[in-house]
Amino acid sequence: MYKSVDATVMRQFNKRTVLHILYQRQETSRVSISSETGLNRATVSSLVDELIAEQFVQEIGLGTSHGGRKPILLRFNANAGYAIGIDLQITHIDTVLTNTRREVVYQNRRQIGTADQPLTPQTLRDVLAEEVHAAEAVCPQSPRGILGVGVALPGLVNYETGRVTYLPNLGITDWSIAPELSEMLQVPVAIDNDANCGAWEAFLSTGISNLLFINAGIGVGAGIILNGKLHRGRDGIAGEAGHTTISTMGVVCSCGNYGCWEQYSSEQALARYLQEQGAGPVDAFAPRFVDRCIEAAQAGNHAYIQSWRTLAEALGVGISNLLQILNPDYVYLGGTIAEAATIILPEIQRVIRHRAMSANKTVPVAVLPPQTVARGAAGLAIARAIDMLPTHAG
Ligand SMILES: [Zn+2]
Known part of the structure; x- marks a missing residue:
């Protein structure tokens, strides 16, 4: 038997749709929302009035007319909450x-x-x-x-x-x-x-709809935006790239496996490389660990320069693997390791040019600020x- 959709539920659904459009656009108008949603103008006007009363939306002046009256421009209230x-x-x-x-x-x-x-x-x-x-x-x-x-x-x-x-x-x-x-x-x-x-922040701030965000700190993970959507996978755990194997007989990882990528491209890896370079006991969990490692490399300390280089090479290998699978528009690097961008980016790019195939060699890699996540x-x-x-x- 046919059952009509409850009018209250329908109105709530429509209001949410209108609010979503207002949030996504820098500015729009009742007419534009009406043509974008297919909702009639009276319904849109009534919903917009409600959102203005709730202070989610503001009227900001008149737009350009395409025949007829100039439309009143609307904007999501940035300081609504x-x-x-x-x-x-x-x-x-x-x-x-x-x-x-x-x-x-x-x-x-x-x-x-x-x-x-x-x-x-x-x-x-x-x-x-x-x-x-x-x-x-x-x-x-x-x-x-x-x-x-x-x-x-x-x-x-x-x-x-x-x-x-x-x-x-x-x-x-x-x-x-x-x-x-x-x-x-x-x-x-x-x-x-x-x-x-x-990855979500990278997408919202750049509008680039196919991108990879690598978060490298004590651990390493990847966020994947495909066609403007966060790719979560079947169980919501897509992007655990830090626990892909890059060395079958490699270093034991906190996940129990051996040779995980993050054991070669994280702060923990940097501490191990420094020990191998004879820099003495190094604690990746000590305060300002990465800052101090950047300062030492910039001051010309060979062990630190070499350790950053080894880490950057491993990052480049893992990123090249991901480029081969996803062929994104852009790769963004975040997390504490990314704060060493000037030291590691040239080496990462060199490895990508060497290891990735064809057009993947030219996918740009950039760094995002520390508060991105x-x-x-x-x-x-x-x-x-x-x-x-x-x-x-x-
Ligand atoms: Zn692991």
Whole structure:
């Protein structure tokens, strides 16, 4: 038997569609939204009026006429609300507070536990809560307040359920982090893999619809954007490139396997190369480890220069492998290792020219700023919030 769609549900669906378009465009008009969605003008006008009353949308003046009256231009209110993005790494946490356009209004880097003080879900939850409270305390007044918190995590996480499957370098498995944090903080919390957040930010900020984001720090991961969408794979764990094998008899990895790419292209690898170069005992978990390694190389220390070169070569090998599979438009490098761009990029590009085939040799590789992953996490929280907006059906 035919059953009509409930009018309230339909209106909510249409309102979300209109809001999505407004969020994606720099500016638009009621007429443009109507022609883009196929919704009649009266419906669009009524929904837009509702969104203006809720302060999500602003009228910003008159546009150009294509015959008839000039349309009133509309824009998503960048300061309608704010989101907190957190990039949880093994040695530090980057926190940002952004408006709905992911413009950063506050940022903080906090050093956390060392190798001999393993972090537990309980201690991590408390640290994350402190970071959220610190960001909330400096949040400007806005109509919608904090829209949500996005947390980027280094490992296998389920974006849909908000559960951690496995964080290899933290030794944490099966942790229902998003529901726990959400209840504790009384704000919606979304989680995703750190490299996915970086890839999402790279896509949002460049508009490049086929790209690869490599996040290299204590571990290494990849985020993949294909045709403008984050590629998550069947179980949401696509992009674990750090745990692909590049040496069958290689170094044992935190995942239990041997010869994983991240054992040759991460901070841990850099520390091992330095020891092999006779630089003495080196601790990758020590504060400012990467900064000090960059400074030593820039000062001409041979062991450090050689170690960075070896690491860059391994990064180049892994990136070449991924280029052969994905042939993206662009490769972006993020994470602490990327802060050594001036030292490692020429070597990475040399290896790619040597190893990748045909046009893959010319795929550009660029570096994104340190807060990229945290901004992507905030972007994730904003996207979630817009999708779950309360609607007031009239
Ligand atoms: Zn591994």
